[in-house]
Amino acid sequence: MKKKIFLLLFFLITFESYGYENLDNKIFKNLRCLVCQGQTVHDSNSEFALTIKSVVKDKISEGKNEKEIYDFLSEKYGDWILLNPPLKKSSYLLWFLPYFLFVLGIIFLFFLLKKPKIRP
């Protein structure tokens, strides 16, 4: 249930525009090229990136969905390869700390404001 709510939220705030981008390109952009200096698989021309690209394309044509492909690759290469860190215990803080800070800001701001006076 929790997962469903999260997925729903995820869907609401997601900003990817579906339909315009090929699935393979979208996946390439979310993968780190392990042999490069901070490049994505999508951006790299290295042997490794080219191999991963063709493997991903194969998986897509086998009918695997996006998540299955990420799972496959992170099983083989660790979470390091995923540029979009999956939500798990180790990344809770990463995902929720920003929102926490934002709310903290609101509270702080609230104390700075004058209470509105009701004019007689």
Next chain:
Amino acid sequence: MKQINYIIVSILFSAIFVVLYLSLGNEKIYDTEDLVGKKIPEVEINLFENSGVLNTKEFTNNEFTILNFWASWCAPCRKEHPNLVRLSKITNLKMVGINFKDDKSNAKNFLQENGNPFDILAKDKLGKKSVNFGIYGIPETILIDSELKILKKYIGPLNIKDVNEIRKIVKK
């Protein structure tokens, strides 16, 4: 109130700086050591010489197996080759070479020049099969037992220390 803030801010920054200090010692080379302890996947790989295939299931017949990913174009592979020849002398260790994205005749010449330590020679012409083993650059070497469990994973050329380590593991 001011005092409390002072203390909180100081502690917060101290903590951050301690972690940053420790981070200077972080390992910068990425390895896929998470795979150690897991089983290698069941996949079929083409044999080097003929059109036959090698199934990783077959490795269950061996006590220990070394999977070495190499290519004739890779300079570090040349460097580690004598160490592979050393390993090939161990009796209860099967040596499987997987020729990675290579030209067949170049690979043959390479083995003729440097000796062929491999009991089985397979090829991964497109490099796609290697992804199943978490290979991201060659040379890489994987040591597995008869249950296909990964005991050790070496990224980069094997050195003499690694050879001794493998000897020790295999002897037990």
Next chain:
Amino acid sequence: MLSNLGNTFVIVALLISFLLVFFSFKEFKTNNNLIPVKIYKISLLQLFFTASSFIILLLAYVLSDFSLANVYENSHTNKPLFYKISGTWGNHEGSLLLWINILVLFSSLFLFINKNNDKDFKILTLLFQNILVIIFLIFLLSNSNPFSKLFPIPLEGLGLNPILQDPALAIHPPLLYVGFVGSSIYFSAALAALISKIDSQSLAISIKPWVLISWFFQTVGILVGSIWAYYELGWGGYWFWDPVENSSLMPWFVMTALLHSILVLERKIGLYSWVIILSILTFTMSVTGTFLVRSGILNSVHTFASDPSRGLFILSFLILMVFFSIYVFFKFAPFENKKYSIFSKETFIIANNWFMIFFLGVVLIGTLYPVFLDTITGSKISVGPPYYNLILAPFLIPLLFLMTSGPNYKWISNETKSFFNFVLVLSVILFLITFFIVKESSFLLNLILFFSIYLITQTLFDFYESFKKRNVNISRIISHLGFGLLIFFIYINHIFSLENNFNLKLGEVKKTNNYVIKFNNLEEQSIKNYKSIIGHFNISNKKTLRSQELKPEIRLYDKPVIITYEASIDSNLFSDTYLTMSNISETDVFNIKFQIKPFMNFIWFSVLLLSLGGILNFFKRKKNETN
């Protein structure tokens, strides 16, 4: 020869800086109301020696004097003169010398031209600034000396990484350094203000021009870096949320916050302590960014030769700086208990600050989290563009809305306004037109598009209104317009970008939905320091029947040996056609990346507009003073 001379000059500069600190400290304790002439003289002398040492290094590069290890490692005789010059600051040691030059330049400029006459404040600023100068000079001499000698003298240098041999990248670092090293001066001024207890208005007047200048340079610096990444790295993107880019963005957020809150400060409405915190934070973020980049703890495209001892030094400096600032702040900061009316300009500015700090927080968390996780638990994760896009994008909506309505509220007063007006109706209409052209399905994206249109329309309307009243705040209008356009075009670009990846052999033709791409010819060329393989492609649009010739290149440099992939870009007003090719080893097949990137020029233009607003404000201020 040059090495000895350079070393001597740096050491003399160090001694002079000590002298300056000593005299400033002595002067602070006296009751004179004027700063003695000798301090001005010493400051000029310091400027002379630091500038000269930089010129000596420059000369060593131009003359290819390989007796300097730094020149040997980063230059080569057959490199074009322009890149010999830019090579001076294209490496760690040289850039550190540039960094020191900017510290000193700002120190002297502040001393000579700052209008504020409070002596204690001025002398303390000078004192703190020169402590910074001393620390960095010691760092330079002890750890990263560009004048280190090499013996025997090599005949030839190792050369500069070819992707750095580029006009945009030659000017990118100096721009950025003026931006974030320039922020040191209001860091020093903030500490000095606390101790000398100057009032809010004089603090605001003192630091405002420096904030404007550094903000302007930081913005333009980021823009130039972005343009470079777009055409040189060959990926068709312009912002990658790379740790190094993030390090330049983090101070930018704080500067932007500062720029706005100074407006409140100069009207004596409050935010004194807050402006102090932001001033300290800006330089802290600059140093943090430098630490992250130079210590090598992050994995980035923009490689800087890294070395743990450097990291340790910068970290020690950072620790010293932060704790000293915390100490001074808690000891001297006045207690404020101001309350602000909800519908007043200052509240909107505080809201702007809240967003900027939030953005800073997100970028900081995204950049540092992997480092922290790795250090504490040993597991490695990556935080890339999807994270930042997902978290930041929704917050653009309220930010755009606040930018739209905020500027029209009055200071201090508390009057509510009706949101329903002509501009809103017009914006809705414009949005609907856009919507039917774009046909975007994502709800969030549509909202961002709408609110950026709303901001653009409202800002233009404001311009018209204030023009009628002959009281135009032109810098605000231009900057906000620039920001609105920037967001609008980033998303339009995102929506309309087309991309195709495919493999092609010479002579083959690839047909996509709208384009036909022909691989006509392959040409090899040998140029001075590289060999080049040039592909000739013809791209024709099926609908418009327009055809373009594009020639992407693969270059093999020999000094040092590096392969680069040069994109071929046909840039038009409304759209860029972008093509890169790479060879696939052991085959005669080429991997082709074909992209259509609409409105790229509009994105660059928007950022220029944004920065133009800042610099206009600077000149307007000057004009007001002379009047």
